[in-house]
Amino acid sequence: MTPPLLGPKAKKYLLLKFDSPWLNRKLLVGLAILFTFLLFGLLGRFFWNTDLVFIGSSPLNLPPAGFENLRGQAGVGAHPLGTESAGRDMLALMIVGAPNTLFVGIIASVIGIAIGIVLGFSAGFIGGRVDAVIRVTSDVMITIPPLMVLVVFQTSIGEIGIVMMGVLLSTFMWQSPTRLIRSQVLTMREEGYVRMARLSGATTSDIMFKELLPNLMPYLFGSFIAILTTAIVTAVGLEVLGLGPQRVPTLGRAIYEAIASAALLKNMWWWWGIPTALLATMFIGLLMINLGLDEVSNPRLRKL
Amino acid sequence: MSKSRFPISFSFVANRIGTFLLTVVIAATLIWVIPRMSSVDPAEAMLGRMASGAGFVENSDQILSDLRERYGLNEPMLQQYFSYLRNLVVFDFGVSVASFPTPVSQLIAGALPWTLGLMIVSIILSFVIGNAAGAYLAWEETPRLWKVAIPAAMIFTSIPPILSGLLLMWLFSTQLQWLPLSGSYGLNATPGLNWEFIFSVIEHGTLPVLSIVIVSFGFWALGMRGLLATVQGQDYVRLASTKGLKPRYILYRYMVRNAILPQVTALSLKIGLMVSGQILVESIFSYNGMGKLLYDAILDQDFPVIQGISFVVILMTAISVLIVDLLYPLIDPRIRLEGGRS
Amino acid sequence: MGNEQIVLSVKDLRVYYASRDGDVKACDGVSFDLRRGEILGLVGESGSGKSTATSGILKAITPPGRIVSGQILIDGEDVTEFSDDDMRARRWRKLALIPQSAMNSLNPTMTIHAQIADVIETHEGRQEASALKARILDLFSRVGLPSRIYTMYPHELSGGMKQRVCIAMSIALNPAVVIADEATSALDVVMQRIVAQTILKIKEDLGVSFVMIGHDMGLMAQVVDRIAVMYSGQLIEIADVRHIFQQPAHPYSQMLIESVPSLTERKPLRPSSGITHDPRNPPSGCIFRLRCPHAGEICAQSRPPLVEIRSGQSVACHLWQKNGSEAYVRSAV
Numbered sequence: 009m010t011p012p013l014l015g016p017k018a019k020k021y022l023l024l025k026f027d028s029p030w031l032n033r034k035l036l037v038g039l040a041i042l043f044t045f046l047l048f049g050l051l052g053r054f055f056w057n058t059d060l061v062f063i064g065s066s067p068l069n070l071p072p073a074g075f076e077n078l079r080g081q082a083g084v085g086a087h088p089l090g091t092e093s094a095g096r097d098m099l100a101l102m103i104v105g106a107p108n109t110l111f112v113g114i115i116a117s118v119i120g121i122a123i124g125i126v127l128g129f130s131a132g133f134i135g136g137r138v139d140a141v142i143r144v145t146s147d148v149m150i151t152i153p154p155l156m157v158l159v160v161f162q163t164s165i166g167e168i169g170i171v172m173m174g175v176l177l178s179t180f181m182w183q184s185p186t187r188l189i190r191s192q193v194l195t196m197r198e199e200g201y202v203r204m205a206r207l208s209g210a211t212t213s214d215i216m217f218k219e220l221l222p223n224l225m226p227y228l229f230g231s232f233i234a235i236l237t238t239a240i241v242t243a244v245g246l247e248v249l250g251l252g253p254q255r256v257p258t259l260g261r262a263i264y265e266a267i268a269s270a271a272l273l274k275n276m277w278w279w280w281g282i283p284t285a286l287l288a289t290m291f292i293g294l295l296m297i298n299l300g301l302d303e304v305s306n307p308r309l310r311k312l
Numbered sequence: 313m314s315k316s317r318f319p320i321s322f323s324f325v326a327n328r329i330g331t332f333l334l335t336v337v338i339a340a341t342l343i344w345v346i347p348r349m350s351s352v353d354p355a356e357a358m359l360g361r362m363a364s365g366a367g368f369v370e371n372s373d374q375i376l377s378d379l380r381e382r383y384g385l386n387e388p389m390l391q392q393y394f395s396y397l398r399n400l401v402v403f404d405f406g407v408s409v410a411s412f413p414t415p416v417s418q419l420i421a422g423a424l425p426w427t428l429g430l431m432i433v434s435i436i437l438s439f440v441i442g443n444a445a446g447a448y449l450a451w452e453e454t455p456r457l458w459k460v461a462i463p464a465a466m467i468f469t470s471i472p473p474i475l476s477g478l479l480l481m482w483l484f485s486t487q488l489q490w491l492p493l494s495g496s497y498g499l500n501a502t503p504g505l506n507w508e509f510i511f512s513v514i515e516h517g518t519l520p521v522l523s524i525v526i527v528s529f530g531f532w533a534l535g536m537r538g539l540l541a542t543v544q545g546q547d548y549v550r551l552a553s554t555k556g557l558k559p560r561y562i563l564y565r566y567m568v569r570n571a572i573l574p575q576v577t578a579l580s581l582k583i584g585l586m587v588s589g590q591i592l593v594e595s596i597f598s599y600n601g602m603g604k605l606l607y608d609a610i611l612d613q614d615f616p617v618i619q620g621i622s623f624v625v626i627l628m629t630a631i632s633v634l635i636v637d638l639l640y641p642l643i644d645p646r647i648r649l650e651g652g653r654s
Numbered sequence: 655m656g657n658e659q660i661v662l663s664v665k666d667l668r669v670y671y672a673s674r675d676g677d678v679k680a681c682d683g684v685s686f687d688l689r690r691g692e693i694l695g696l697v698g699e700s701g702s703g704k705s706t707a708t709s710g711i712l713k714a715i716t717p718p719g720r721i722v723s724g725q726i727l728i729d730g731e732d733v734t735e736f737s738d739d740d741m742r743a744r745r746w747r748k749l750a751l752i753p754q755s756a757m758n759s760l761n762p763t764m765t766i767h768a769q770i771a772d773v774i775e776t777h778e779g780r781q782e783a784s785a786l787k788a789r790i791l792d793l794f795s796r797v798g799l800p801s802r803i804y805t806m807y808p809h810e811l812s813g814g815m816k817q818r819v820c821i822a823m824s825i826a827l828n829p830a831v832v833i834a835d836e837a838t839s840a841l842d843v844v845m846q847r848i849v850a851q852t853i854l855k856i857k858e859d860l861g862v863s864f865v866m867i868g869h870d871m872g873l874m875a876q877v878v879d880r881i882a883v884m885y886s887g888q889l890i891e892i893a894d895v896r897h898i899f900q901q902p903a904h905p906y907s908q909m910l911i912e913s914v915p916s917l918t919e920r921k922p923l924r925p926s927s928g929i930t931h932d933p934r935n936p937p938s939g940c941i942f943r944l945r946c947p948h949a950g951e952i953c954a955q956s957r958p959p960l961v962e963i964r965s966g967q968s969v970a971c972h973l974w975q976k977n978g979s980e981a982y983v984r985s986a987v
Contacts, residue, residue, distance in 0.1 A: 645763060
């Protein structure tokens with residue numbers, strides 16, 4: 009099959025094979041990206057005047073420093089990322105908006121995975137009717153696109169805040185962790201070590217937390233990142249349609265306003281471009297973490 | 313062993329169709345219930361929207377009670393619910409408020425083919441390209457060049473398609489001006505089976521499809537990469553190489569053919585999300601599908617249209633999932649005779 | 655002995671696995687010849703290197719393993735330096751495998767007949783449909799499989815049937831050598847006997863030579879012509895079946911023979927004394943000396959060569975020395 013490995017090539021292979029799996033390059037890069045993102049949002053307000061996020065606080069339609077807009081105005085240092093047509097400073101908007109976007113996702117996925125763990129374990133362990141109900145509910149809800157229901161929700165109920173949005177989103181985020189945990193529990197339930205635990209008198213919660221949960225960790229992390237990504241994607245989707253939190257700045261909302269004001273035609277690329285770039289960075293970070301976790305849990309992928 | 317050799321068992325089909333119907337009913341119910349959770353009176357809201365252009369309304373009481381009469385708002389809730397369901401079965405969503413008195417179903421019928429076309433093309437392309445990319449990424453015999461190029465192309469994975477749509481739009485429509493900015497076909501092309509029209513459709517559809525495929529194929533590639541890596545270590549693959557079979561044949565018939573099974577399952581789980589993403593792409597490209605319809609309806613606060621679109625989109629998704637689910641036993645022999653899925 | 659054709663010749667094969675603490679010498683200088691129509695049994699404990707040796711012969715070693723040195727001749731051809739493509743062309747036609755776990759060695763999404771057909775068509779080109787079917791059904795009958803399994807999928811078959819499918823598949827191209835890797839280990843005694851008989855029948859009818867790997871000496875004795883005993887990567891004795899059972903030369907072979915339960919004699923259960931060594935840190939000199947009750951000073955100094963102590967028996971042990979008249983005798987060291 010593969011030609012025999014000799015000498016130096018074998019050594020190089022060795023080095024890759026025997027490091028600690030958690031020191032995965034991709035995982036670390038992804039975490040670094042997300043961390044930077046968070047820092048930017050959380051600490052940014054100490055370095056920049058966030059009052060500039062209010063409407064009318066800055067000159068209109070300025071491009072970022074070093075560029076010129078269609079009217080021939082040049083960017084200024086006071087507004088390094090430019091301003092938009094309602095007089096908001098872009099940098100301030102990003103500093104306030106970025107964490108908001110991330111928080112909505114985090115709230116939704118934390119609640120989602122918590123529900124997922126509870127329901128997944130119950131379904132897998134208790135079985136029977138409980139399992140049937142949980143399974144059917146999650147299967148049905150997975151088919152329903154969250155966007156549509158949330159659109160209906162928001163157009164009838166109206167304005168919602170960041171936390172509320174996160175909670176709403178979580179109603180669509182628990183299904184895939186539940187399925188995942190349920191199937192893992194079903195498999196693990198029959199494994200030797202679980203039977204041993206049962207026979208030696210361990211309680212159900214003991215088995216759950218001491219035997220099963222540690223083995224589920226890689227899957228849980230992977231699932232968390234996956235639903236975090238989905239939650240943010242859906243939230244941004246709603247915001248870009250003009251729904252979502254309207255009184256607090258979010259990255260998606262900024263893009264919505266940019267499109268609604270025909271920023272593309274006015275060549276105000278910074279208005280939609282900078283939030284897009286920030287969002288893209290965040291998603292790439294999440295993706296790297298996902299890839300890294302993949303490799304941690306599936307050793308065969310490490311040499312690829 | 314004298315089991316029937318018929319591919320799909322009856323209980324399996326019944327199970328799947330049952331889930332499908334349940335999904336549709338629950339979705340319809342959600343769409344109906346949620347607005348009624350707010351304290352807004354539908355009749356007043358309707359009147360308000362219609363009057364927003366006029367300013368002052370005479371005989372508002374009369375109009376309100378007529379509206380209530382017409383839409384059956386005076387009937388008990390349960391009866392309203394059943395009338396609603398009955399209407400849904402014949403696709404009666406009422407009339408649009410913003411484009412009064414066009415029936416919502418008519419608006420949707422005009423937009424549906426475009427959405428459907430985009431959906432089928434982009435889902436198939438992402439799935440095929442993605443799984444192929446993932447398989448080659450994990451295969452031992454792939455030249456190193458591809459193993460670097462493919463992940464590079466996957467850099468946009470899991471970015472929402474709206475963002476990639478914006479970027480592509482900016483790059484190809486406004487800057488380079490290679491492809492059109494909006495619409496689903498050019499204004500000078502007459503609809504019909506002529507080359508000009510078909511070419512125009514392809515031209516206008518390229519960016520929307522591309523936005524979706526660029527960001528979705530990575531998901532399939534990642535999944536396939538992991539699955540194929542696992543399959544590659546299986547005993548039957550080892551025996552296949554020992555048998556001296558051609559490597560590419562082993563890749564397709566022994567590896568991919570087995571690794572694709574969970575991917576098909578994943579497809580039915582992902583269709584909901586892919587459709588959501590597509591709706592958004594349509595809205596920014598002003599593609600004449602349901603996305604644009606939705607975006608406009610939100611702006612106009614055209615509630616019947618929003619409801620109608622939501623239902624139809626959910627229905628489309630549920631049907632796609634049903635089709636994929638029914639297709640699964642045809643490719644996995646182990647499921648065929650067992651009559652159900654674990 | 656004599657001029658019977660040699661279908662497989664292994665010369666000083668070494669397969670090492672890279673590890674953090676140095677190479678594990680899984681197969682360290684194994685040599686043997688296999689004659690046409692002969693069944694050679696390869697026995698040893700887990701970790702003795704029997705599977706590694708055969709993987710090496712099949713050139714199926716994957717990293718972190720590698721073939722360090724040695725020569726492999728199949729049907730007269732030296733395949734040691736062959737490229738993947740050249741080797742692939744000869745696979746199955748010259749050298750086939752009955753894999754260890756038949757359960758998992760069949761493609762779940764292919765029918766039985768398709769899995770046999772594909773190897774035939776890959777190596778012999780497109781076949782005419784009815785001729786191919788007849789050929790496959792003939793293979794089935796050789797191993798005692800009913801013809802109805804032709805269109806079935808692997809999951810519909812029992813373990814024993816799957817094993818026999820693998821056997822049928824292995825002889826599909828009438829190879830010179832078939833390696834049967836623990837072909838009977840996962841089966842019940844009834845199936846074991848059937849499989850053993852099948853292999854014997856194939857040898858008689860088709861003249862196929864077998865290398866049978868296993869650790870059940872008793873079963874081996876009924877099937878094989880010669881036995882090769884491996885210990886920790888080295889071939890320490892190779893002899894005709896009668897010789898090795900009546901007069902095992904190497905102390906380790908003696909241990910193995912004594913452990914075979916007898917129907918006539920009541921034997922005490924004697925666990926072996928001595929320690930098994932860490933594979934990454936083998937003892938100097940003779941590899942078995944830490945467990946050998948007869949080990950002496952010379953055993954720590956040099957590795958004993960494999961010498962033919964009489965016709966049909968070779969052993970690698972310092973206990974066997976030539977006396978004055980050029981015959982080998984066993985003495986103390």
